[in-house]
Amino acid sequence: MPEETKAIDYVMEAASGPHFSGLRLDGLLSSPPSSSSSSPAHRSSASPSSAFADANGPRQPFVIGVSGGTASGKTTVCDMIIQQLHDHRVVLVSQDSFYRGLTPEESERVHEYNFDHPDAFDTEQLLDCIKKLKCGQSVHVPIYDFKQHRRSSDSFRQVNASDVIILEGILVFHDQRVRNLMNMKIFVDTDADVRLARRIRRDTVERGRDVNSVLEQYAKFVKPAFDDFVLPSKKYADVIIPRGGDNHVAIDLIVQHIHTKLGQHDLCKIYPNVYVIQSTFQIRGMHTLIRDREISKHDFVFYSDRLIRLVVEHGLGHLPFTEKQVVTPTGSAYTGVDFCKKLCGVSIVRSGESMENALRACCKGIKIGKILIHRDGDNGKQLIYEKLPKDISERHVLLLDPVLATGNSANQAIELLIQKGVPESHIIFLNLISAPEGIHCCCKRFPSLKIVTSEIDASLNEEFRVIPGMGEFGDRYFGTDD
Ligand SMILES: Nc1nc2c(ncn2[C@@H]2O[C@H](COP(=O)(O)OP(=O)(O)OP(=O)(O)O)[C@@H](O)[C@H]2O)c(=O)[nH]1
Numbered sequence: 001m002p003e004e005t006k007a008i009d010y011v012m013e014a015a016s017g018p019h020f021s022g023l024r025l026d027g028l029l030s031s032p033p034s035s036s037s038s039s040p041a042h043r044s045s046a047s048p049s050s051a052f053a054d055a056n057g058p059r060q061p062f063v064i065g066v067s068g069g070t071a072s073g074k075t076t077v078c079d080m081i082i083q084q085l086h087d088h089r090v091v092l093v094s095q096d097s098f099y100r101g102l103t104p105e106e107s108e109r110v111h112e113y114n115f116d117h118p119d120a121f122d123t124e125q126l127l128d129c130i131k132k133l134k135c136g137q138s139v140h141v142p143i144y145d146f147k148q149h150r151r152s153s154d155s156f157r158q159v160n161a162s163d164v165i166i167l168e169g170i171l172v173f174h175d176q177r178v179r180n181l182m183n184m185k186i187f188v189d190t191d192a193d194v195r196l197a198r199r200i201r202r203d204t205v206e207r208g209r210d211v212n213s214v215l216e217q218y219a220k221f222v223k224p225a226f227d228d229f230v231l232p233s234k235k236y237a238d239v240i241i242p243r244g245g246d247n248h249v250a251i252d253l254i255v256q257h258i259h260t261k262l263g264q265h266d267l268c269k270i271y272p273n274v275y276v277i278q279s280t281f282q283i284r285g286m287h288t289l290i291r292d293r294e295i296s297k298h299d300f301v302f303y304s305d306r307l308i309r310l311v312v313e314h315g316l317g318h319l320p321f322t323e324k325q326v327v328t329p330t331g332s333a334y335t336g337v338d339f340c341k342k343l344c345g346v347s348i349v350r351s352g353e354s355m356e357n358a359l360r361a362c363c364k365g366i367k368i369g370k371i372l373i374h375r376d377g378d379n380g381k382q383l384i385y386e387k388l389p390k391d392i393s394e395r396h397v398l399l400l401d402p403v404l405a406t407g408n409s410a411n412q413a414i415e416l417l418i419q420k421g422v423p424e425s426h427i428i429f430l431n432l433i434s435a436p437e438g439i440h441c442c443c444k445r446f447p448s449l450k451i452v453t454s455e456i457d458a459s460l461n462e463e464f465r466v467i468p469g470m471g472e473f474g475d476r477y478f479g480t481d482d
């Protein structure tokens with residue numbers, strides 16, 4: 001494993017196993033191929049429960065579930081996330097608020113009551129609240145009194161619709177319906193002895209209990225329920241944070257990821273033809289490497305190539321296709337699709353040429369045209385050279401350039417393609433990073449153009465370089481940066 005990727009591994013474990021791999025933001029920006037015959041792949045929903053599922057529908061909040069054993073530090077992790085997401089509206093909903101409240105008979109024999117069993121919570125009510133919040137409605141959350149083991153009968157907390165909803169609690173991953181409402185699941189993983197020590201302190205100081213009763217409850221209910229219900233739900237986590245709130249690096253990474261997703265989502269909502277490939281920590285790790293100014297040229301090229309390949313594959317998914325049936329070696333019919341045949345690549349020289357190999361590797365014998373544009377500041381674009389397939393107007397065009405900054409080079413290239421008779425909707429612009437300025441510039445002018453990128457960055461600086469960006473891509477890729 002390359003040296004640089006280790007940092008991520010020791011701050012948090014990317015969850016792995018049969019149910020998941022790495023960080024998942026289900027359905028966030030995915031676009032599976034349409035099943036209809038010759039229509040292009042649509043930007044469409046994954047599951048109905050996933051946030052931001054429909055780019056054209058109303059904006060849905062981003063739901064984060066935070067689970068972990070008792071006193072693992074869930075509240076601290078949530079507070080830190082909320083603090084760092086200060087430029088977004090965030091609400092915290094605690095599963096504890098949905099404790100059922102004990103009947104008088106149960107209260108009399110409280111020592112026999114299992115507060116750690118899933119049945120202790122009113123999950124239907126919790127589900128209803130989160131569903132409403134996801135639809136932008138405000139809700140009334142009950143107030144639970146840990147000393148009286150009762151809900152307040154006359155007061156509640158009003159929670160308003162927000163950009164981000166954080167749902168925390170020991171069993172928030174237990175019920176599949178609740179899990180399905182989450183875009184990101186975090187498990188706070190703290191040693192059992194540390195948790196027990198914290199619990200004794202908290203329950204004696206804040207909840208008016210004596211040490212013996214705390215230990216008794218722990219042995220009788222808390223630990224068995226942890227083993228039976230909480231620990232088995234860890235496998236659903238997208239991210240596992242060892243050491244809880246002390247793990248600042250993990251929390252910073254998570255917050256950065258949420259920031260990126262929220263920012264990208266805004267642009268993707270405005271321009272439904274902008275597609276960001278679905279992020280995983282693997283992809284984020286590759287971006288971390290190519291953006292690092294200390295990386296060797298060899299590694300820069302290696303990881304850029306890997307990312308380019310992913311963007312190209314994703315871009316090809318937006319081409320139209322037709323239905324096709326084949327017979328498998330078992331003699332059965334398989335109904336699939338046939339790739340679009342009339343396509344070509346066009347690279348913007350010189351950086352765009354770095355994407356040609358990936359395109360050739362995916363589409364055997366594909367024709368690739370070239371456009372050379374001289375870049376000078378934020379305007380002053382000048383077309384210097386072009387060589388394109390003669391029948392380009394009949395083809396779908398994959399336009400290649402790893403960086404979309406001001407959008408001027410792309411605009412110039414797209415204009416030329418349109419002049420040559422290529423319909424705007426037949427152009428798919430593939431790049432590694434896009435600045436919001438470039439996206440606005442191209443999408444406003446060419447609303448039917450599709451853009452497929454792997455990350456949307458924050459902005460451009462006064463020198464029209466992408467920030468944080470990756471510097472001059474061409475110089476770094478072709479080794480002319482020294
Ligand atoms: N004795 C008693 N225990 C309760 C009652 N209600 C909830 N609990 C306990 O509260 C625990 C749930 O809260 P925790 O996850 O520990 O609390 P938290 O403050 O969110 O924990 P962290 O933020 O992770 O430190 C369960 O383990 C229950 O045993 C109650 O009325 N009486």
Ligand SMILES: O=P(O)(O)OC[C@H]1O[C@H](OP(=O)(O)OP(=O)(O)O)[C@H](O)[C@@H]1O
Nearest residue numbers: 350351375403404405406407408409474
């Ligand atoms: O969106 P814009 O503001 O037009 O900037 C993007 C252009 O800048 C880079 O090329 P550059 O001019 O650095 O040339 P190179 O590919 O030869 O390195 C990049 O490859 C794009 O073509």
Ligand SMILES: O=c1cc[nH]c(=O)[nH]1
Nearest residue numbers: 405465466471472473
């Ligand atoms: O930041 C930038 C802007 C344009 N082109 C690049 O390669 N990088």
